[in-house]
Amino acid sequence: MMISYPGLSKMKTTSFVYQDVFPASDLGTLEELKELSSKRKAIEDSVNGSSVTEAIAREMSGGLTSRHEQDIRKLEQYLPLLENLCQNIDLNKKNGKVIPWTSGRKIKWSSVLTASSIFHFEGPKFYSIFCVFSEHAMTLFLYAALLHERALEVLSSDLVQSATLFRKAAGVYNYLAEKALVRLHWPLGMPPEAVPSVCNIMSLICLAQAQAVTARKAEENGNTGGLLAKLHSGVKEFLVEAINILQSATKCCKSISSRLQDFLLSSNTLHELMSYKYLVQSLKNEGKIGIAIGVLRLALANAKKYTPKEESWKLVSKQMIDELKVLLQKYEHENDFVWHEKIAYSDDDLPSPQAVRIVHLIPYQRHNLERTLVFKC
Numbered sequence: 482m483m484i485s486y487p488g489l490s491k492m493k494t495t496s497f498v499y500q501d502v503f504p505a506s507d508l509g510t511l512e513e514l515k516e517l518s519s520k521r522k523a524i525e526d527s528v529n530g531s532s533v534t535e536a537i538a539r540e541m542s543g544g545l546t547s548r549h550e551q552d553i554r555k556l557e558q559y560l561p562l563l564e565n566l567c568q569n570i571d572l573n574k575k576n577g578k579v580i581p582w583t584s585g586r587k588i589k590w591s592s593v594l595t596a597s598s599i600f601h602f603e604g605p606k607f608y609s610i611f612c613v614f615s616e617h618a619m620t621l622f623l624y625a626a627l628l629h630e631r632a633l634e635v636l637s638s639d640l641v642q643s644a645t646l647f648r649k650a651a652g653v654y655n656y657l658a659e660k661a662l663v664r665l666h667w668p669l670g671m672p673p674e675a676v677p678s679v680c681n682i683m684s685l686i687c688l689a690q691a692q693a694v695t696a697r698k699a700e701e702n703g704n705t706g707g708l709l710a711k712l713h714s715g716v717k718e719f720l721v722e723a724i725n726i727l728q729s730a731t732k733c734c735k736s737i738s739s740r741l742q743d744f745l746l747s748s749n750t751l752h753e754l755m756s757y758k759y760l761v762q763s764l765k766n767e768g769k770i771g772i773a774i775g776v777l778r779l780a781l782a783n784a785k786k787y788t789p790k791e792e793s794w795k796l797v798s799k800q801m802i803d804e805l806k807v808l809l810q811k812y813e814h815e816n817d818f819v820w821h822e823k824i825a826y827s828d829d830d831l832p833s834p835q836a837v838r839i840v841h842l843i844p845y846q847r848h849n850l851e852r853t854l855v856f857k858c
Contacts, residue, residue, distance in 0.1 A: 482751070482755065482797060482800070482801060483690065483693045483694075483697075483748070483751070483752075483797075484744070484747055484748055484751060484789075484793070484794045484797050484798075485633050485690075486686065486741075486744045487630065487633065488593060489593055489626035489629055489630060489683075490528075490549070490552070490593075490623060490626040490627045490629075490630050491528075491593050492528055492590060492591055492592070492593055492619070492622070492623050492626070492674075493528060493529055493590070493591040493605050493607070494524075494525055494528060494529065494588065494589060494590050494591070494619075495525075495588060495589040495607070496522070496525055497518070497521060497525075497586075497588045497616075498518045499514040499515075499517045499518045499521075499566075500514040500515055500518060501586065502582060502586045503566075503580060503582075503856055504581065504856055504857040505854075505855070505856065505857070506855040506856055506857045507855050509854075509855075510854045510855050510856065513562070513565075513566075513852060513854055514566075514854075516562060517559070517562045517563065517566065520555070520558050520559035520562060521559060523555045523559075524552070524555050524556065524559060524620075524623075527548075527551070527552050527555065528552075528623070547631065547634060549627050549630050549631040549634055550631060552627050553624070553627050553628065553631060556620065556623065556624045556627065557624075559620065560617075560620065560621070560624065560848060561848035561850050562850070563613070563616065563617055563620060564617065564847055564848050564849075564850070565848070565850040565851070565852050565854070566613055566854065567613055567614055567617055568849075568851075569852075569853065569854040569856075570613060573856065573858070578856075578858045579858065580856045580858065581858070582611065582612065587609045587610060587611050588609075588610040588615075588616050589607040589608065589609055589610065590607065590608055590610060590619040590672070590674075591605035591606060591607050591608070592605070592606060592608065592672035592673060592674055592736075593626070593674070594672070594673035594674060594679065594737055594738055594741060595672065595673060595736045595737070595738055596736055596737070596738045596739065608670075608671070608672045608675075612665075614661075614664060614665060615665055615675070617661060618657060618661045618662055618665060618674075618675055619672075619674060619675070621653055621656065621657050621661055621845075622654075622657060622674040622675075622680070624653055625650045625653035625654045625657070625683065625687075626650075628646050628647075628649050628650035628653065629646070629647065629650040629687055629690075631646050632644075632646035632647045632650065632687075632690070632691075632694075636694065640694050640695075640697055640698045640701070641698065643694050644691045644694040644695050644698070644840065645691075645843070647687045647688070647690045647691035647694065648687070648688070648691050648840060648841065648842055648843045649842075649843045649845075650683075650684075650687045651683075651684045651685075651687035651688045651691065651842035651843070652684075652842040652843040652844045652845045653845045654680045654681070654683040654684035654687065655680070655681070655684040655842055655844070655845070656844070656845035656847075657677070657680040658677040658678070658680035658681045658684065659677075662675060662676075662677045662680065663677065670736075671734065672736075673730075673734050673736060673737045673738075676730060676733065676734045676737075678726050678727075678729060678730040678733070679730050679734065679737065681723075681726055682723045682726050682727055682730065682741070682745075684842060685719050685720070685722055685723040685726070686719075686720075686723055686744075686745070686748075687842075688719050688838075688840055688841075688842060689716045689719035689720050689723070689748065689752075691840040692712060692715055692716045692719065692838065692839065692840045693713070693716050693752065695712065695839065695840055696709055696712035696713055696716070696755075699712060705763065705766075706758075706759035706760065706761075706762035706763035706766070707759070707760075707763040709755075709756075709759040710756045710757070710758075710759035710760040710763060710834040710835075711756075711834060711835050711836060711837040712837065712839070713752045713753075713755040713756035713759065713834070714752075714753075714756040714833075714834035714835060714836035714837070715836045715837045715838040715839065716748075716752040716756075717749055717752045717753050717756060717836065718836045718838060719838065720745055720748050720749040720752065721749060723745055724742075724745050724746065724749065727741065727742060727745060740791070743789060743790045743791055743794070744791075744794070746787050746789075747787070747789035747791070747794040747795075747798060749787075750783075750784060750786075750787050750789075750798060751797060751798055751801055753780070753783065753784075754780055754784055754798075754801045754802065754805060755801065756834035757776055757777065757779075757780035757805070757834065758780075758801075758804070758805060758808070759834075760776060760832065760833075760834045761773040761774075761776050761777050761780075761808065761812070764776065764832075765812065769822075770812055770815065770816050770820050770822050771816065771820070771822030771823050771824045771825055772825045772830070772831065772832070773812055774809065774812050774813055774816060774822075774824045774825075775824055775825035775826055775830065775831050776825075776831050776832065777805060777808060777809040777812065778809065778826075779828070779831055780805060781802065781805055781806065781809065784798075784802050784805075
């Protein structure tokens with residue numbers, strides 16, 4: 482059982498033609514810029530909802546049926562070219578040459594993490610981009626978001642693949658936070674997607690979800706309640722770390738949607754309850770039903786501290802709480818008629834689930850095409 486944060490890939494962008502912005506000095510550079518524009522156009526059409534029919538899209542992607550997979554393929558064709566352009570601009574800068582960005586030309590990206598990203602009367606709020614490194618950052622965020630949504634898509638059919646995709650997404654978000662965004666300075670404010678601490682939060686969310694999927698796989702493999710309690714407590718640790726970072730992130734970027742906080746707090750509550758569920762099962766198997774009852778009562782009391790605001794998350798939380806209430810009634814009834822164990826009430830007498838983190842991100846590897854581009858400076 483887990484809740485998800487869908488819609489992260491619903492970013493919009495305006496059209497952009499590289500050869501109209503960067504003055505090529507030779508034919509090879511011009512062709513490279515045209516290829517960049519062509520690869521970006523495919524992404525523009527897809528994210529803006531003006532793509533080709535499903536049949537044509539499937540044929541163009543080599544038979545891929547998932548729209549998320551198709552978009553991931555497009556980005557994996559675009560990113561190497563974009564990173565090569567960034568590398569060439571850096572190289573020219575080191576040699577004292579500044580590549581001019583044609584005046585008046587800019588790219589625009591919308592945000593999915595701003596408070597107005599869902600309900601905005603005039604459409605999504607766009608942020609203007611004036612350098613290719615900002616384009617690289619926003620494209621990487623989209624790439625990570627698509628990996629995240631593909632992981633959710635395969636969750637019901639392939640747990641191993643789902644966990645791997647979450648870990649890959651975590652690696653991309655981490656690369657954004659630690660490397661790609663460090664050099665950027667947005668002139669007129671920045672979208673949450675361009676805030677390093679927000680990308681750290683997203684990386685931790687993906688790791689938490691990867692561990693939650695791993696816990697589900699462990700349960701399928703017949704692992705005991707003790708291990709599952711530790712795994713879900715580890716999920717909670719990832720989320721608590723993300724919640725702490727969010728508190729500082731909102732100070733430097735006040736436009737972050739409260740939905741992100743609601744998701745983190747809702748997920749945290751859910752996995753805390755799940756860790757207690759498996760802990761009490763383990764305690765019961767050890768004959769410690771009195772302690773198990775005390776732990777269940779504590780868990781249900783803690784669950785009242787936060788109620789999810791989003792309806793779908795509220796339903797999942799309620800389902801988990803109802804499950805624990807039934808388990809509590811069962812244990813109390815069994816204790817009254819069979820065990821007659823003393824019920825533990827003091828927090829000092831009640832164990833908490835130990836936490837273990839067993840998943841790690843898959844690092845994002847920048848592409849190295851090493852194609853030399855020559856510009857008129």
